[in-house]
Amino acid sequence: GIRVLLDGAWGFAASHRITPAEITRIVNLAVETAKGSRLTQQEPVKLVPVEAYQERYNTPIKINPFEVPIQEKAELLLKINDQFLSYQDKGIKKAYSFLSFAQEDKIFASTVGSIIEQTLYRSYPGMGCTAIANGDAKGRNYERPPLNIGYEHIDSADLLGNVERVAEEASEKVYAPEFTGDGKTTLILKPSNLFLTIHESVGHPTELDRVYGYEANFAGTSFATTDNLHQLQYAAPWINLVADRTQPQGRSTMPYDDEGVPAQRWYVVKDGILNDYLTDRETAFRLGRSSSNGSSFADSWSSTPMVRIPNLGLEPGKPGDSHTATLEEMIADTEEGILIDGIGSYSIDQQRRNFQFGGDAFWQVKNGKITGMLKNVTYHSMTTDFWNSIDALGGESELVQCGTNMCGKGEPMQIAQMTHACVPVRVRNIQVGRGS
Structure with missing residues (x-):
C-alpha cells in the first residue's frame, strides 16, 4: 500500500x-x-512532524506457535470437548474450543527516512459449552485473553482445569431464575465484563477522528468534544484510564504505529477528568499538538491507516486508598447487587453517550454473600454517569489483561486488536433490566 x-x-x-x-x-x-x-476538500491536511527511525522488532515469545505440531493442538481441543461432553447428565449437549494464532509481518517506509520492520505474534485460546434443559439453552465460556505472546500462552492445565467449573455454571445458569427486576442496583463487574465497557464507552469516544466527525456517516461522532478537554468530569476522581502501546504482551503493543510514530503511554482520563485523545499525525496537528501519540493503524497492506484504540486500561486502585478493595471485600460490603462475569450483547448510541451491556454469567448478591445465579440481565447507563458511579476498584494483584481481537471501524471495514487491562469494580445505582 x-x-x-x-x-x-x-x-x-x-x-x-x-x-x-x-x-x-x-x-x-x-x-x-x-x-x-x-x-x-475544504481544508488542506497538515501533519505534525515525526523523526526518522530504522528498526527491526519481533514480539518476545518463548515458543513459536507455528512450530507446534497441528496434532498436538488438535488433541488438546478434542480433549477439552470430550471433557465438556462428559457432563451430559448436567445437561451439557454442545461444546467448543479454539486456539487462534497469528503472525503479522509489517514493513513501513517513508520519505521522512524511516524503515521499520515489525513481526508480531498473537495467541488466543478459549472454550465453552451449552446446557440444554428446563426448556432453555444457556452457554458459558472461558477464555485466556488474546495477547501478543507465543504458544506458552496455551496453558493446557489451566484450560482443562476450568472445564468442570464452566460446565457446572452452564448447568446452573440454564436452571437459574429469570431476572425480573427493573430499577437501579449495585453492580460488581469482573474484568472479563468491564473491558468491553472500557472499549465502547472510553476507547471509541476518544478517537480524535471520530470526535472531529470523520466517521459521522457510518459509526457516529462523540460526546467527548474538544471543548471538554481538561474540563469534563468523565469519571470519579479515583479513576484513571491509561493508553499504553508499550505494555508487555498487549494486543496493540509494538514499537511504532503505521505512520512511524514511536509507541507511548499517556492518560486519557486522569483523576476522573478527560485528559487526552487518541491521535494520528493529522488529527494531532488539528488539535494544536506538536506530535502524535501514535494511534494510527491499518489492518493490512491494502488498507489506509486511521486512528485506532491502543491498549487502554483502568489503573488499579492505590494501596491503602479508601476506594481500593478486593473483589471479596466488594461483595462482602454490598447489601444487594449483581456480580457479572464475561460479555454478552451490547449496544451504544451514535455519540457513545448512552449504552446497554449484558454478560455471560450473573450472580445475585445479598447481605454480603453470593446467593445464586440469575440469567438474562442487562445494565444501562449514560457513559459519564457510569464512570462517576464507581465507588470501589481492585488493587494491582487483581489486574487482568482482557481485550479484544475484533474491533471494527471504517468503510470498508478494518479490524484491529487491543488489550484493556483492568480490575474488578463496584458501581452504584445503575439501571438494570431483563435481557434475552
Missing part, C-alpha cells in the same frame, strides 16, 4: 503484486486519487 500527501490531500492505492512496473502504477494511482480528493 502507498499513501501520498499531495498539496494537502491524501491519496492511497495498493496492490499484491510487487514488481517495479506495478509499484510505478500504484504510485501514479495514489497521486491521481489525491488530485481527486483535493477537488472536494
Whole structure:
C-alpha cells in the first residue's frame, strides 16, 4: 500500500503484486486519487512532524506457535470437548474450543527516512459449552485473553482445569431464575465484563477522528468534544484510564504505529477528568499538538491507516486508598447487587453517550454473600454517569489483561486488536433490566 500527501490531500492505492512496473502504477494511482480528493476538500491536511527511525522488532515469545505440531493442538481441543461432553447428565449437549494464532509481518517506509520492520505474534485460546434443559439453552465460556505472546500462552492445565467449573455454571445458569427486576442496583463487574465497557464507552469516544466527525456517516461522532478537554468530569476522581502501546504482551503493543510514530503511554482520563485523545499525525496537528501519540493503524497492506484504540486500561486502585478493595471485600460490603462475569450483547448510541451491556454469567448478591445465579440481565447507563458511579476498584494483584481481537471501524471495514487491562469494580445505582 502507498499513501501520498499531495498539496494537502491524501491519496492511497495498493496492490499484491510487487514488481517495479506495478509499484510505478500504484504510485501514479495514489497521486491521481489525491488530485481527486483535493477537488472536494475544504481544508488542506497538515501533519505534525515525526523523526526518522530504522528498526527491526519481533514480539518476545518463548515458543513459536507455528512450530507446534497441528496434532498436538488438535488433541488438546478434542480433549477439552470430550471433557465438556462428559457432563451430559448436567445437561451439557454442545461444546467448543479454539486456539487462534497469528503472525503479522509489517514493513513501513517513508520519505521522512524511516524503515521499520515489525513481526508480531498473537495467541488466543478459549472454550465453552451449552446446557440444554428446563426448556432453555444457556452457554458459558472461558477464555485466556488474546495477547501478543507465543504458544506458552496455551496453558493446557489451566484450560482443562476450568472445564468442570464452566460446565457446572452452564448447568446452573440454564436452571437459574429469570431476572425480573427493573430499577437501579449495585453492580460488581469482573474484568472479563468491564473491558468491553472500557472499549465502547472510553476507547471509541476518544478517537480524535471520530470526535472531529470523520466517521459521522457510518459509526457516529462523540460526546467527548474538544471543548471538554481538561474540563469534563468523565469519571470519579479515583479513576484513571491509561493508553499504553508499550505494555508487555498487549494486543496493540509494538514499537511504532503505521505512520512511524514511536509507541507511548499517556492518560486519557486522569483523576476522573478527560485528559487526552487518541491521535494520528493529522488529527494531532488539528488539535494544536506538536506530535502524535501514535494511534494510527491499518489492518493490512491494502488498507489506509486511521486512528485506532491502543491498549487502554483502568489503573488499579492505590494501596491503602479508601476506594481500593478486593473483589471479596466488594461483595462482602454490598447489601444487594449483581456480580457479572464475561460479555454478552451490547449496544451504544451514535455519540457513545448512552449504552446497554449484558454478560455471560450473573450472580445475585445479598447481605454480603453470593446467593445464586440469575440469567438474562442487562445494565444501562449514560457513559459519564457510569464512570462517576464507581465507588470501589481492585488493587494491582487483581489486574487482568482482557481485550479484544475484533474491533471494527471504517468503510470498508478494518479490524484491529487491543488489550484493556483492568480490575474488578463496584458501581452504584445503575439501571438494570431483563435481557434475552
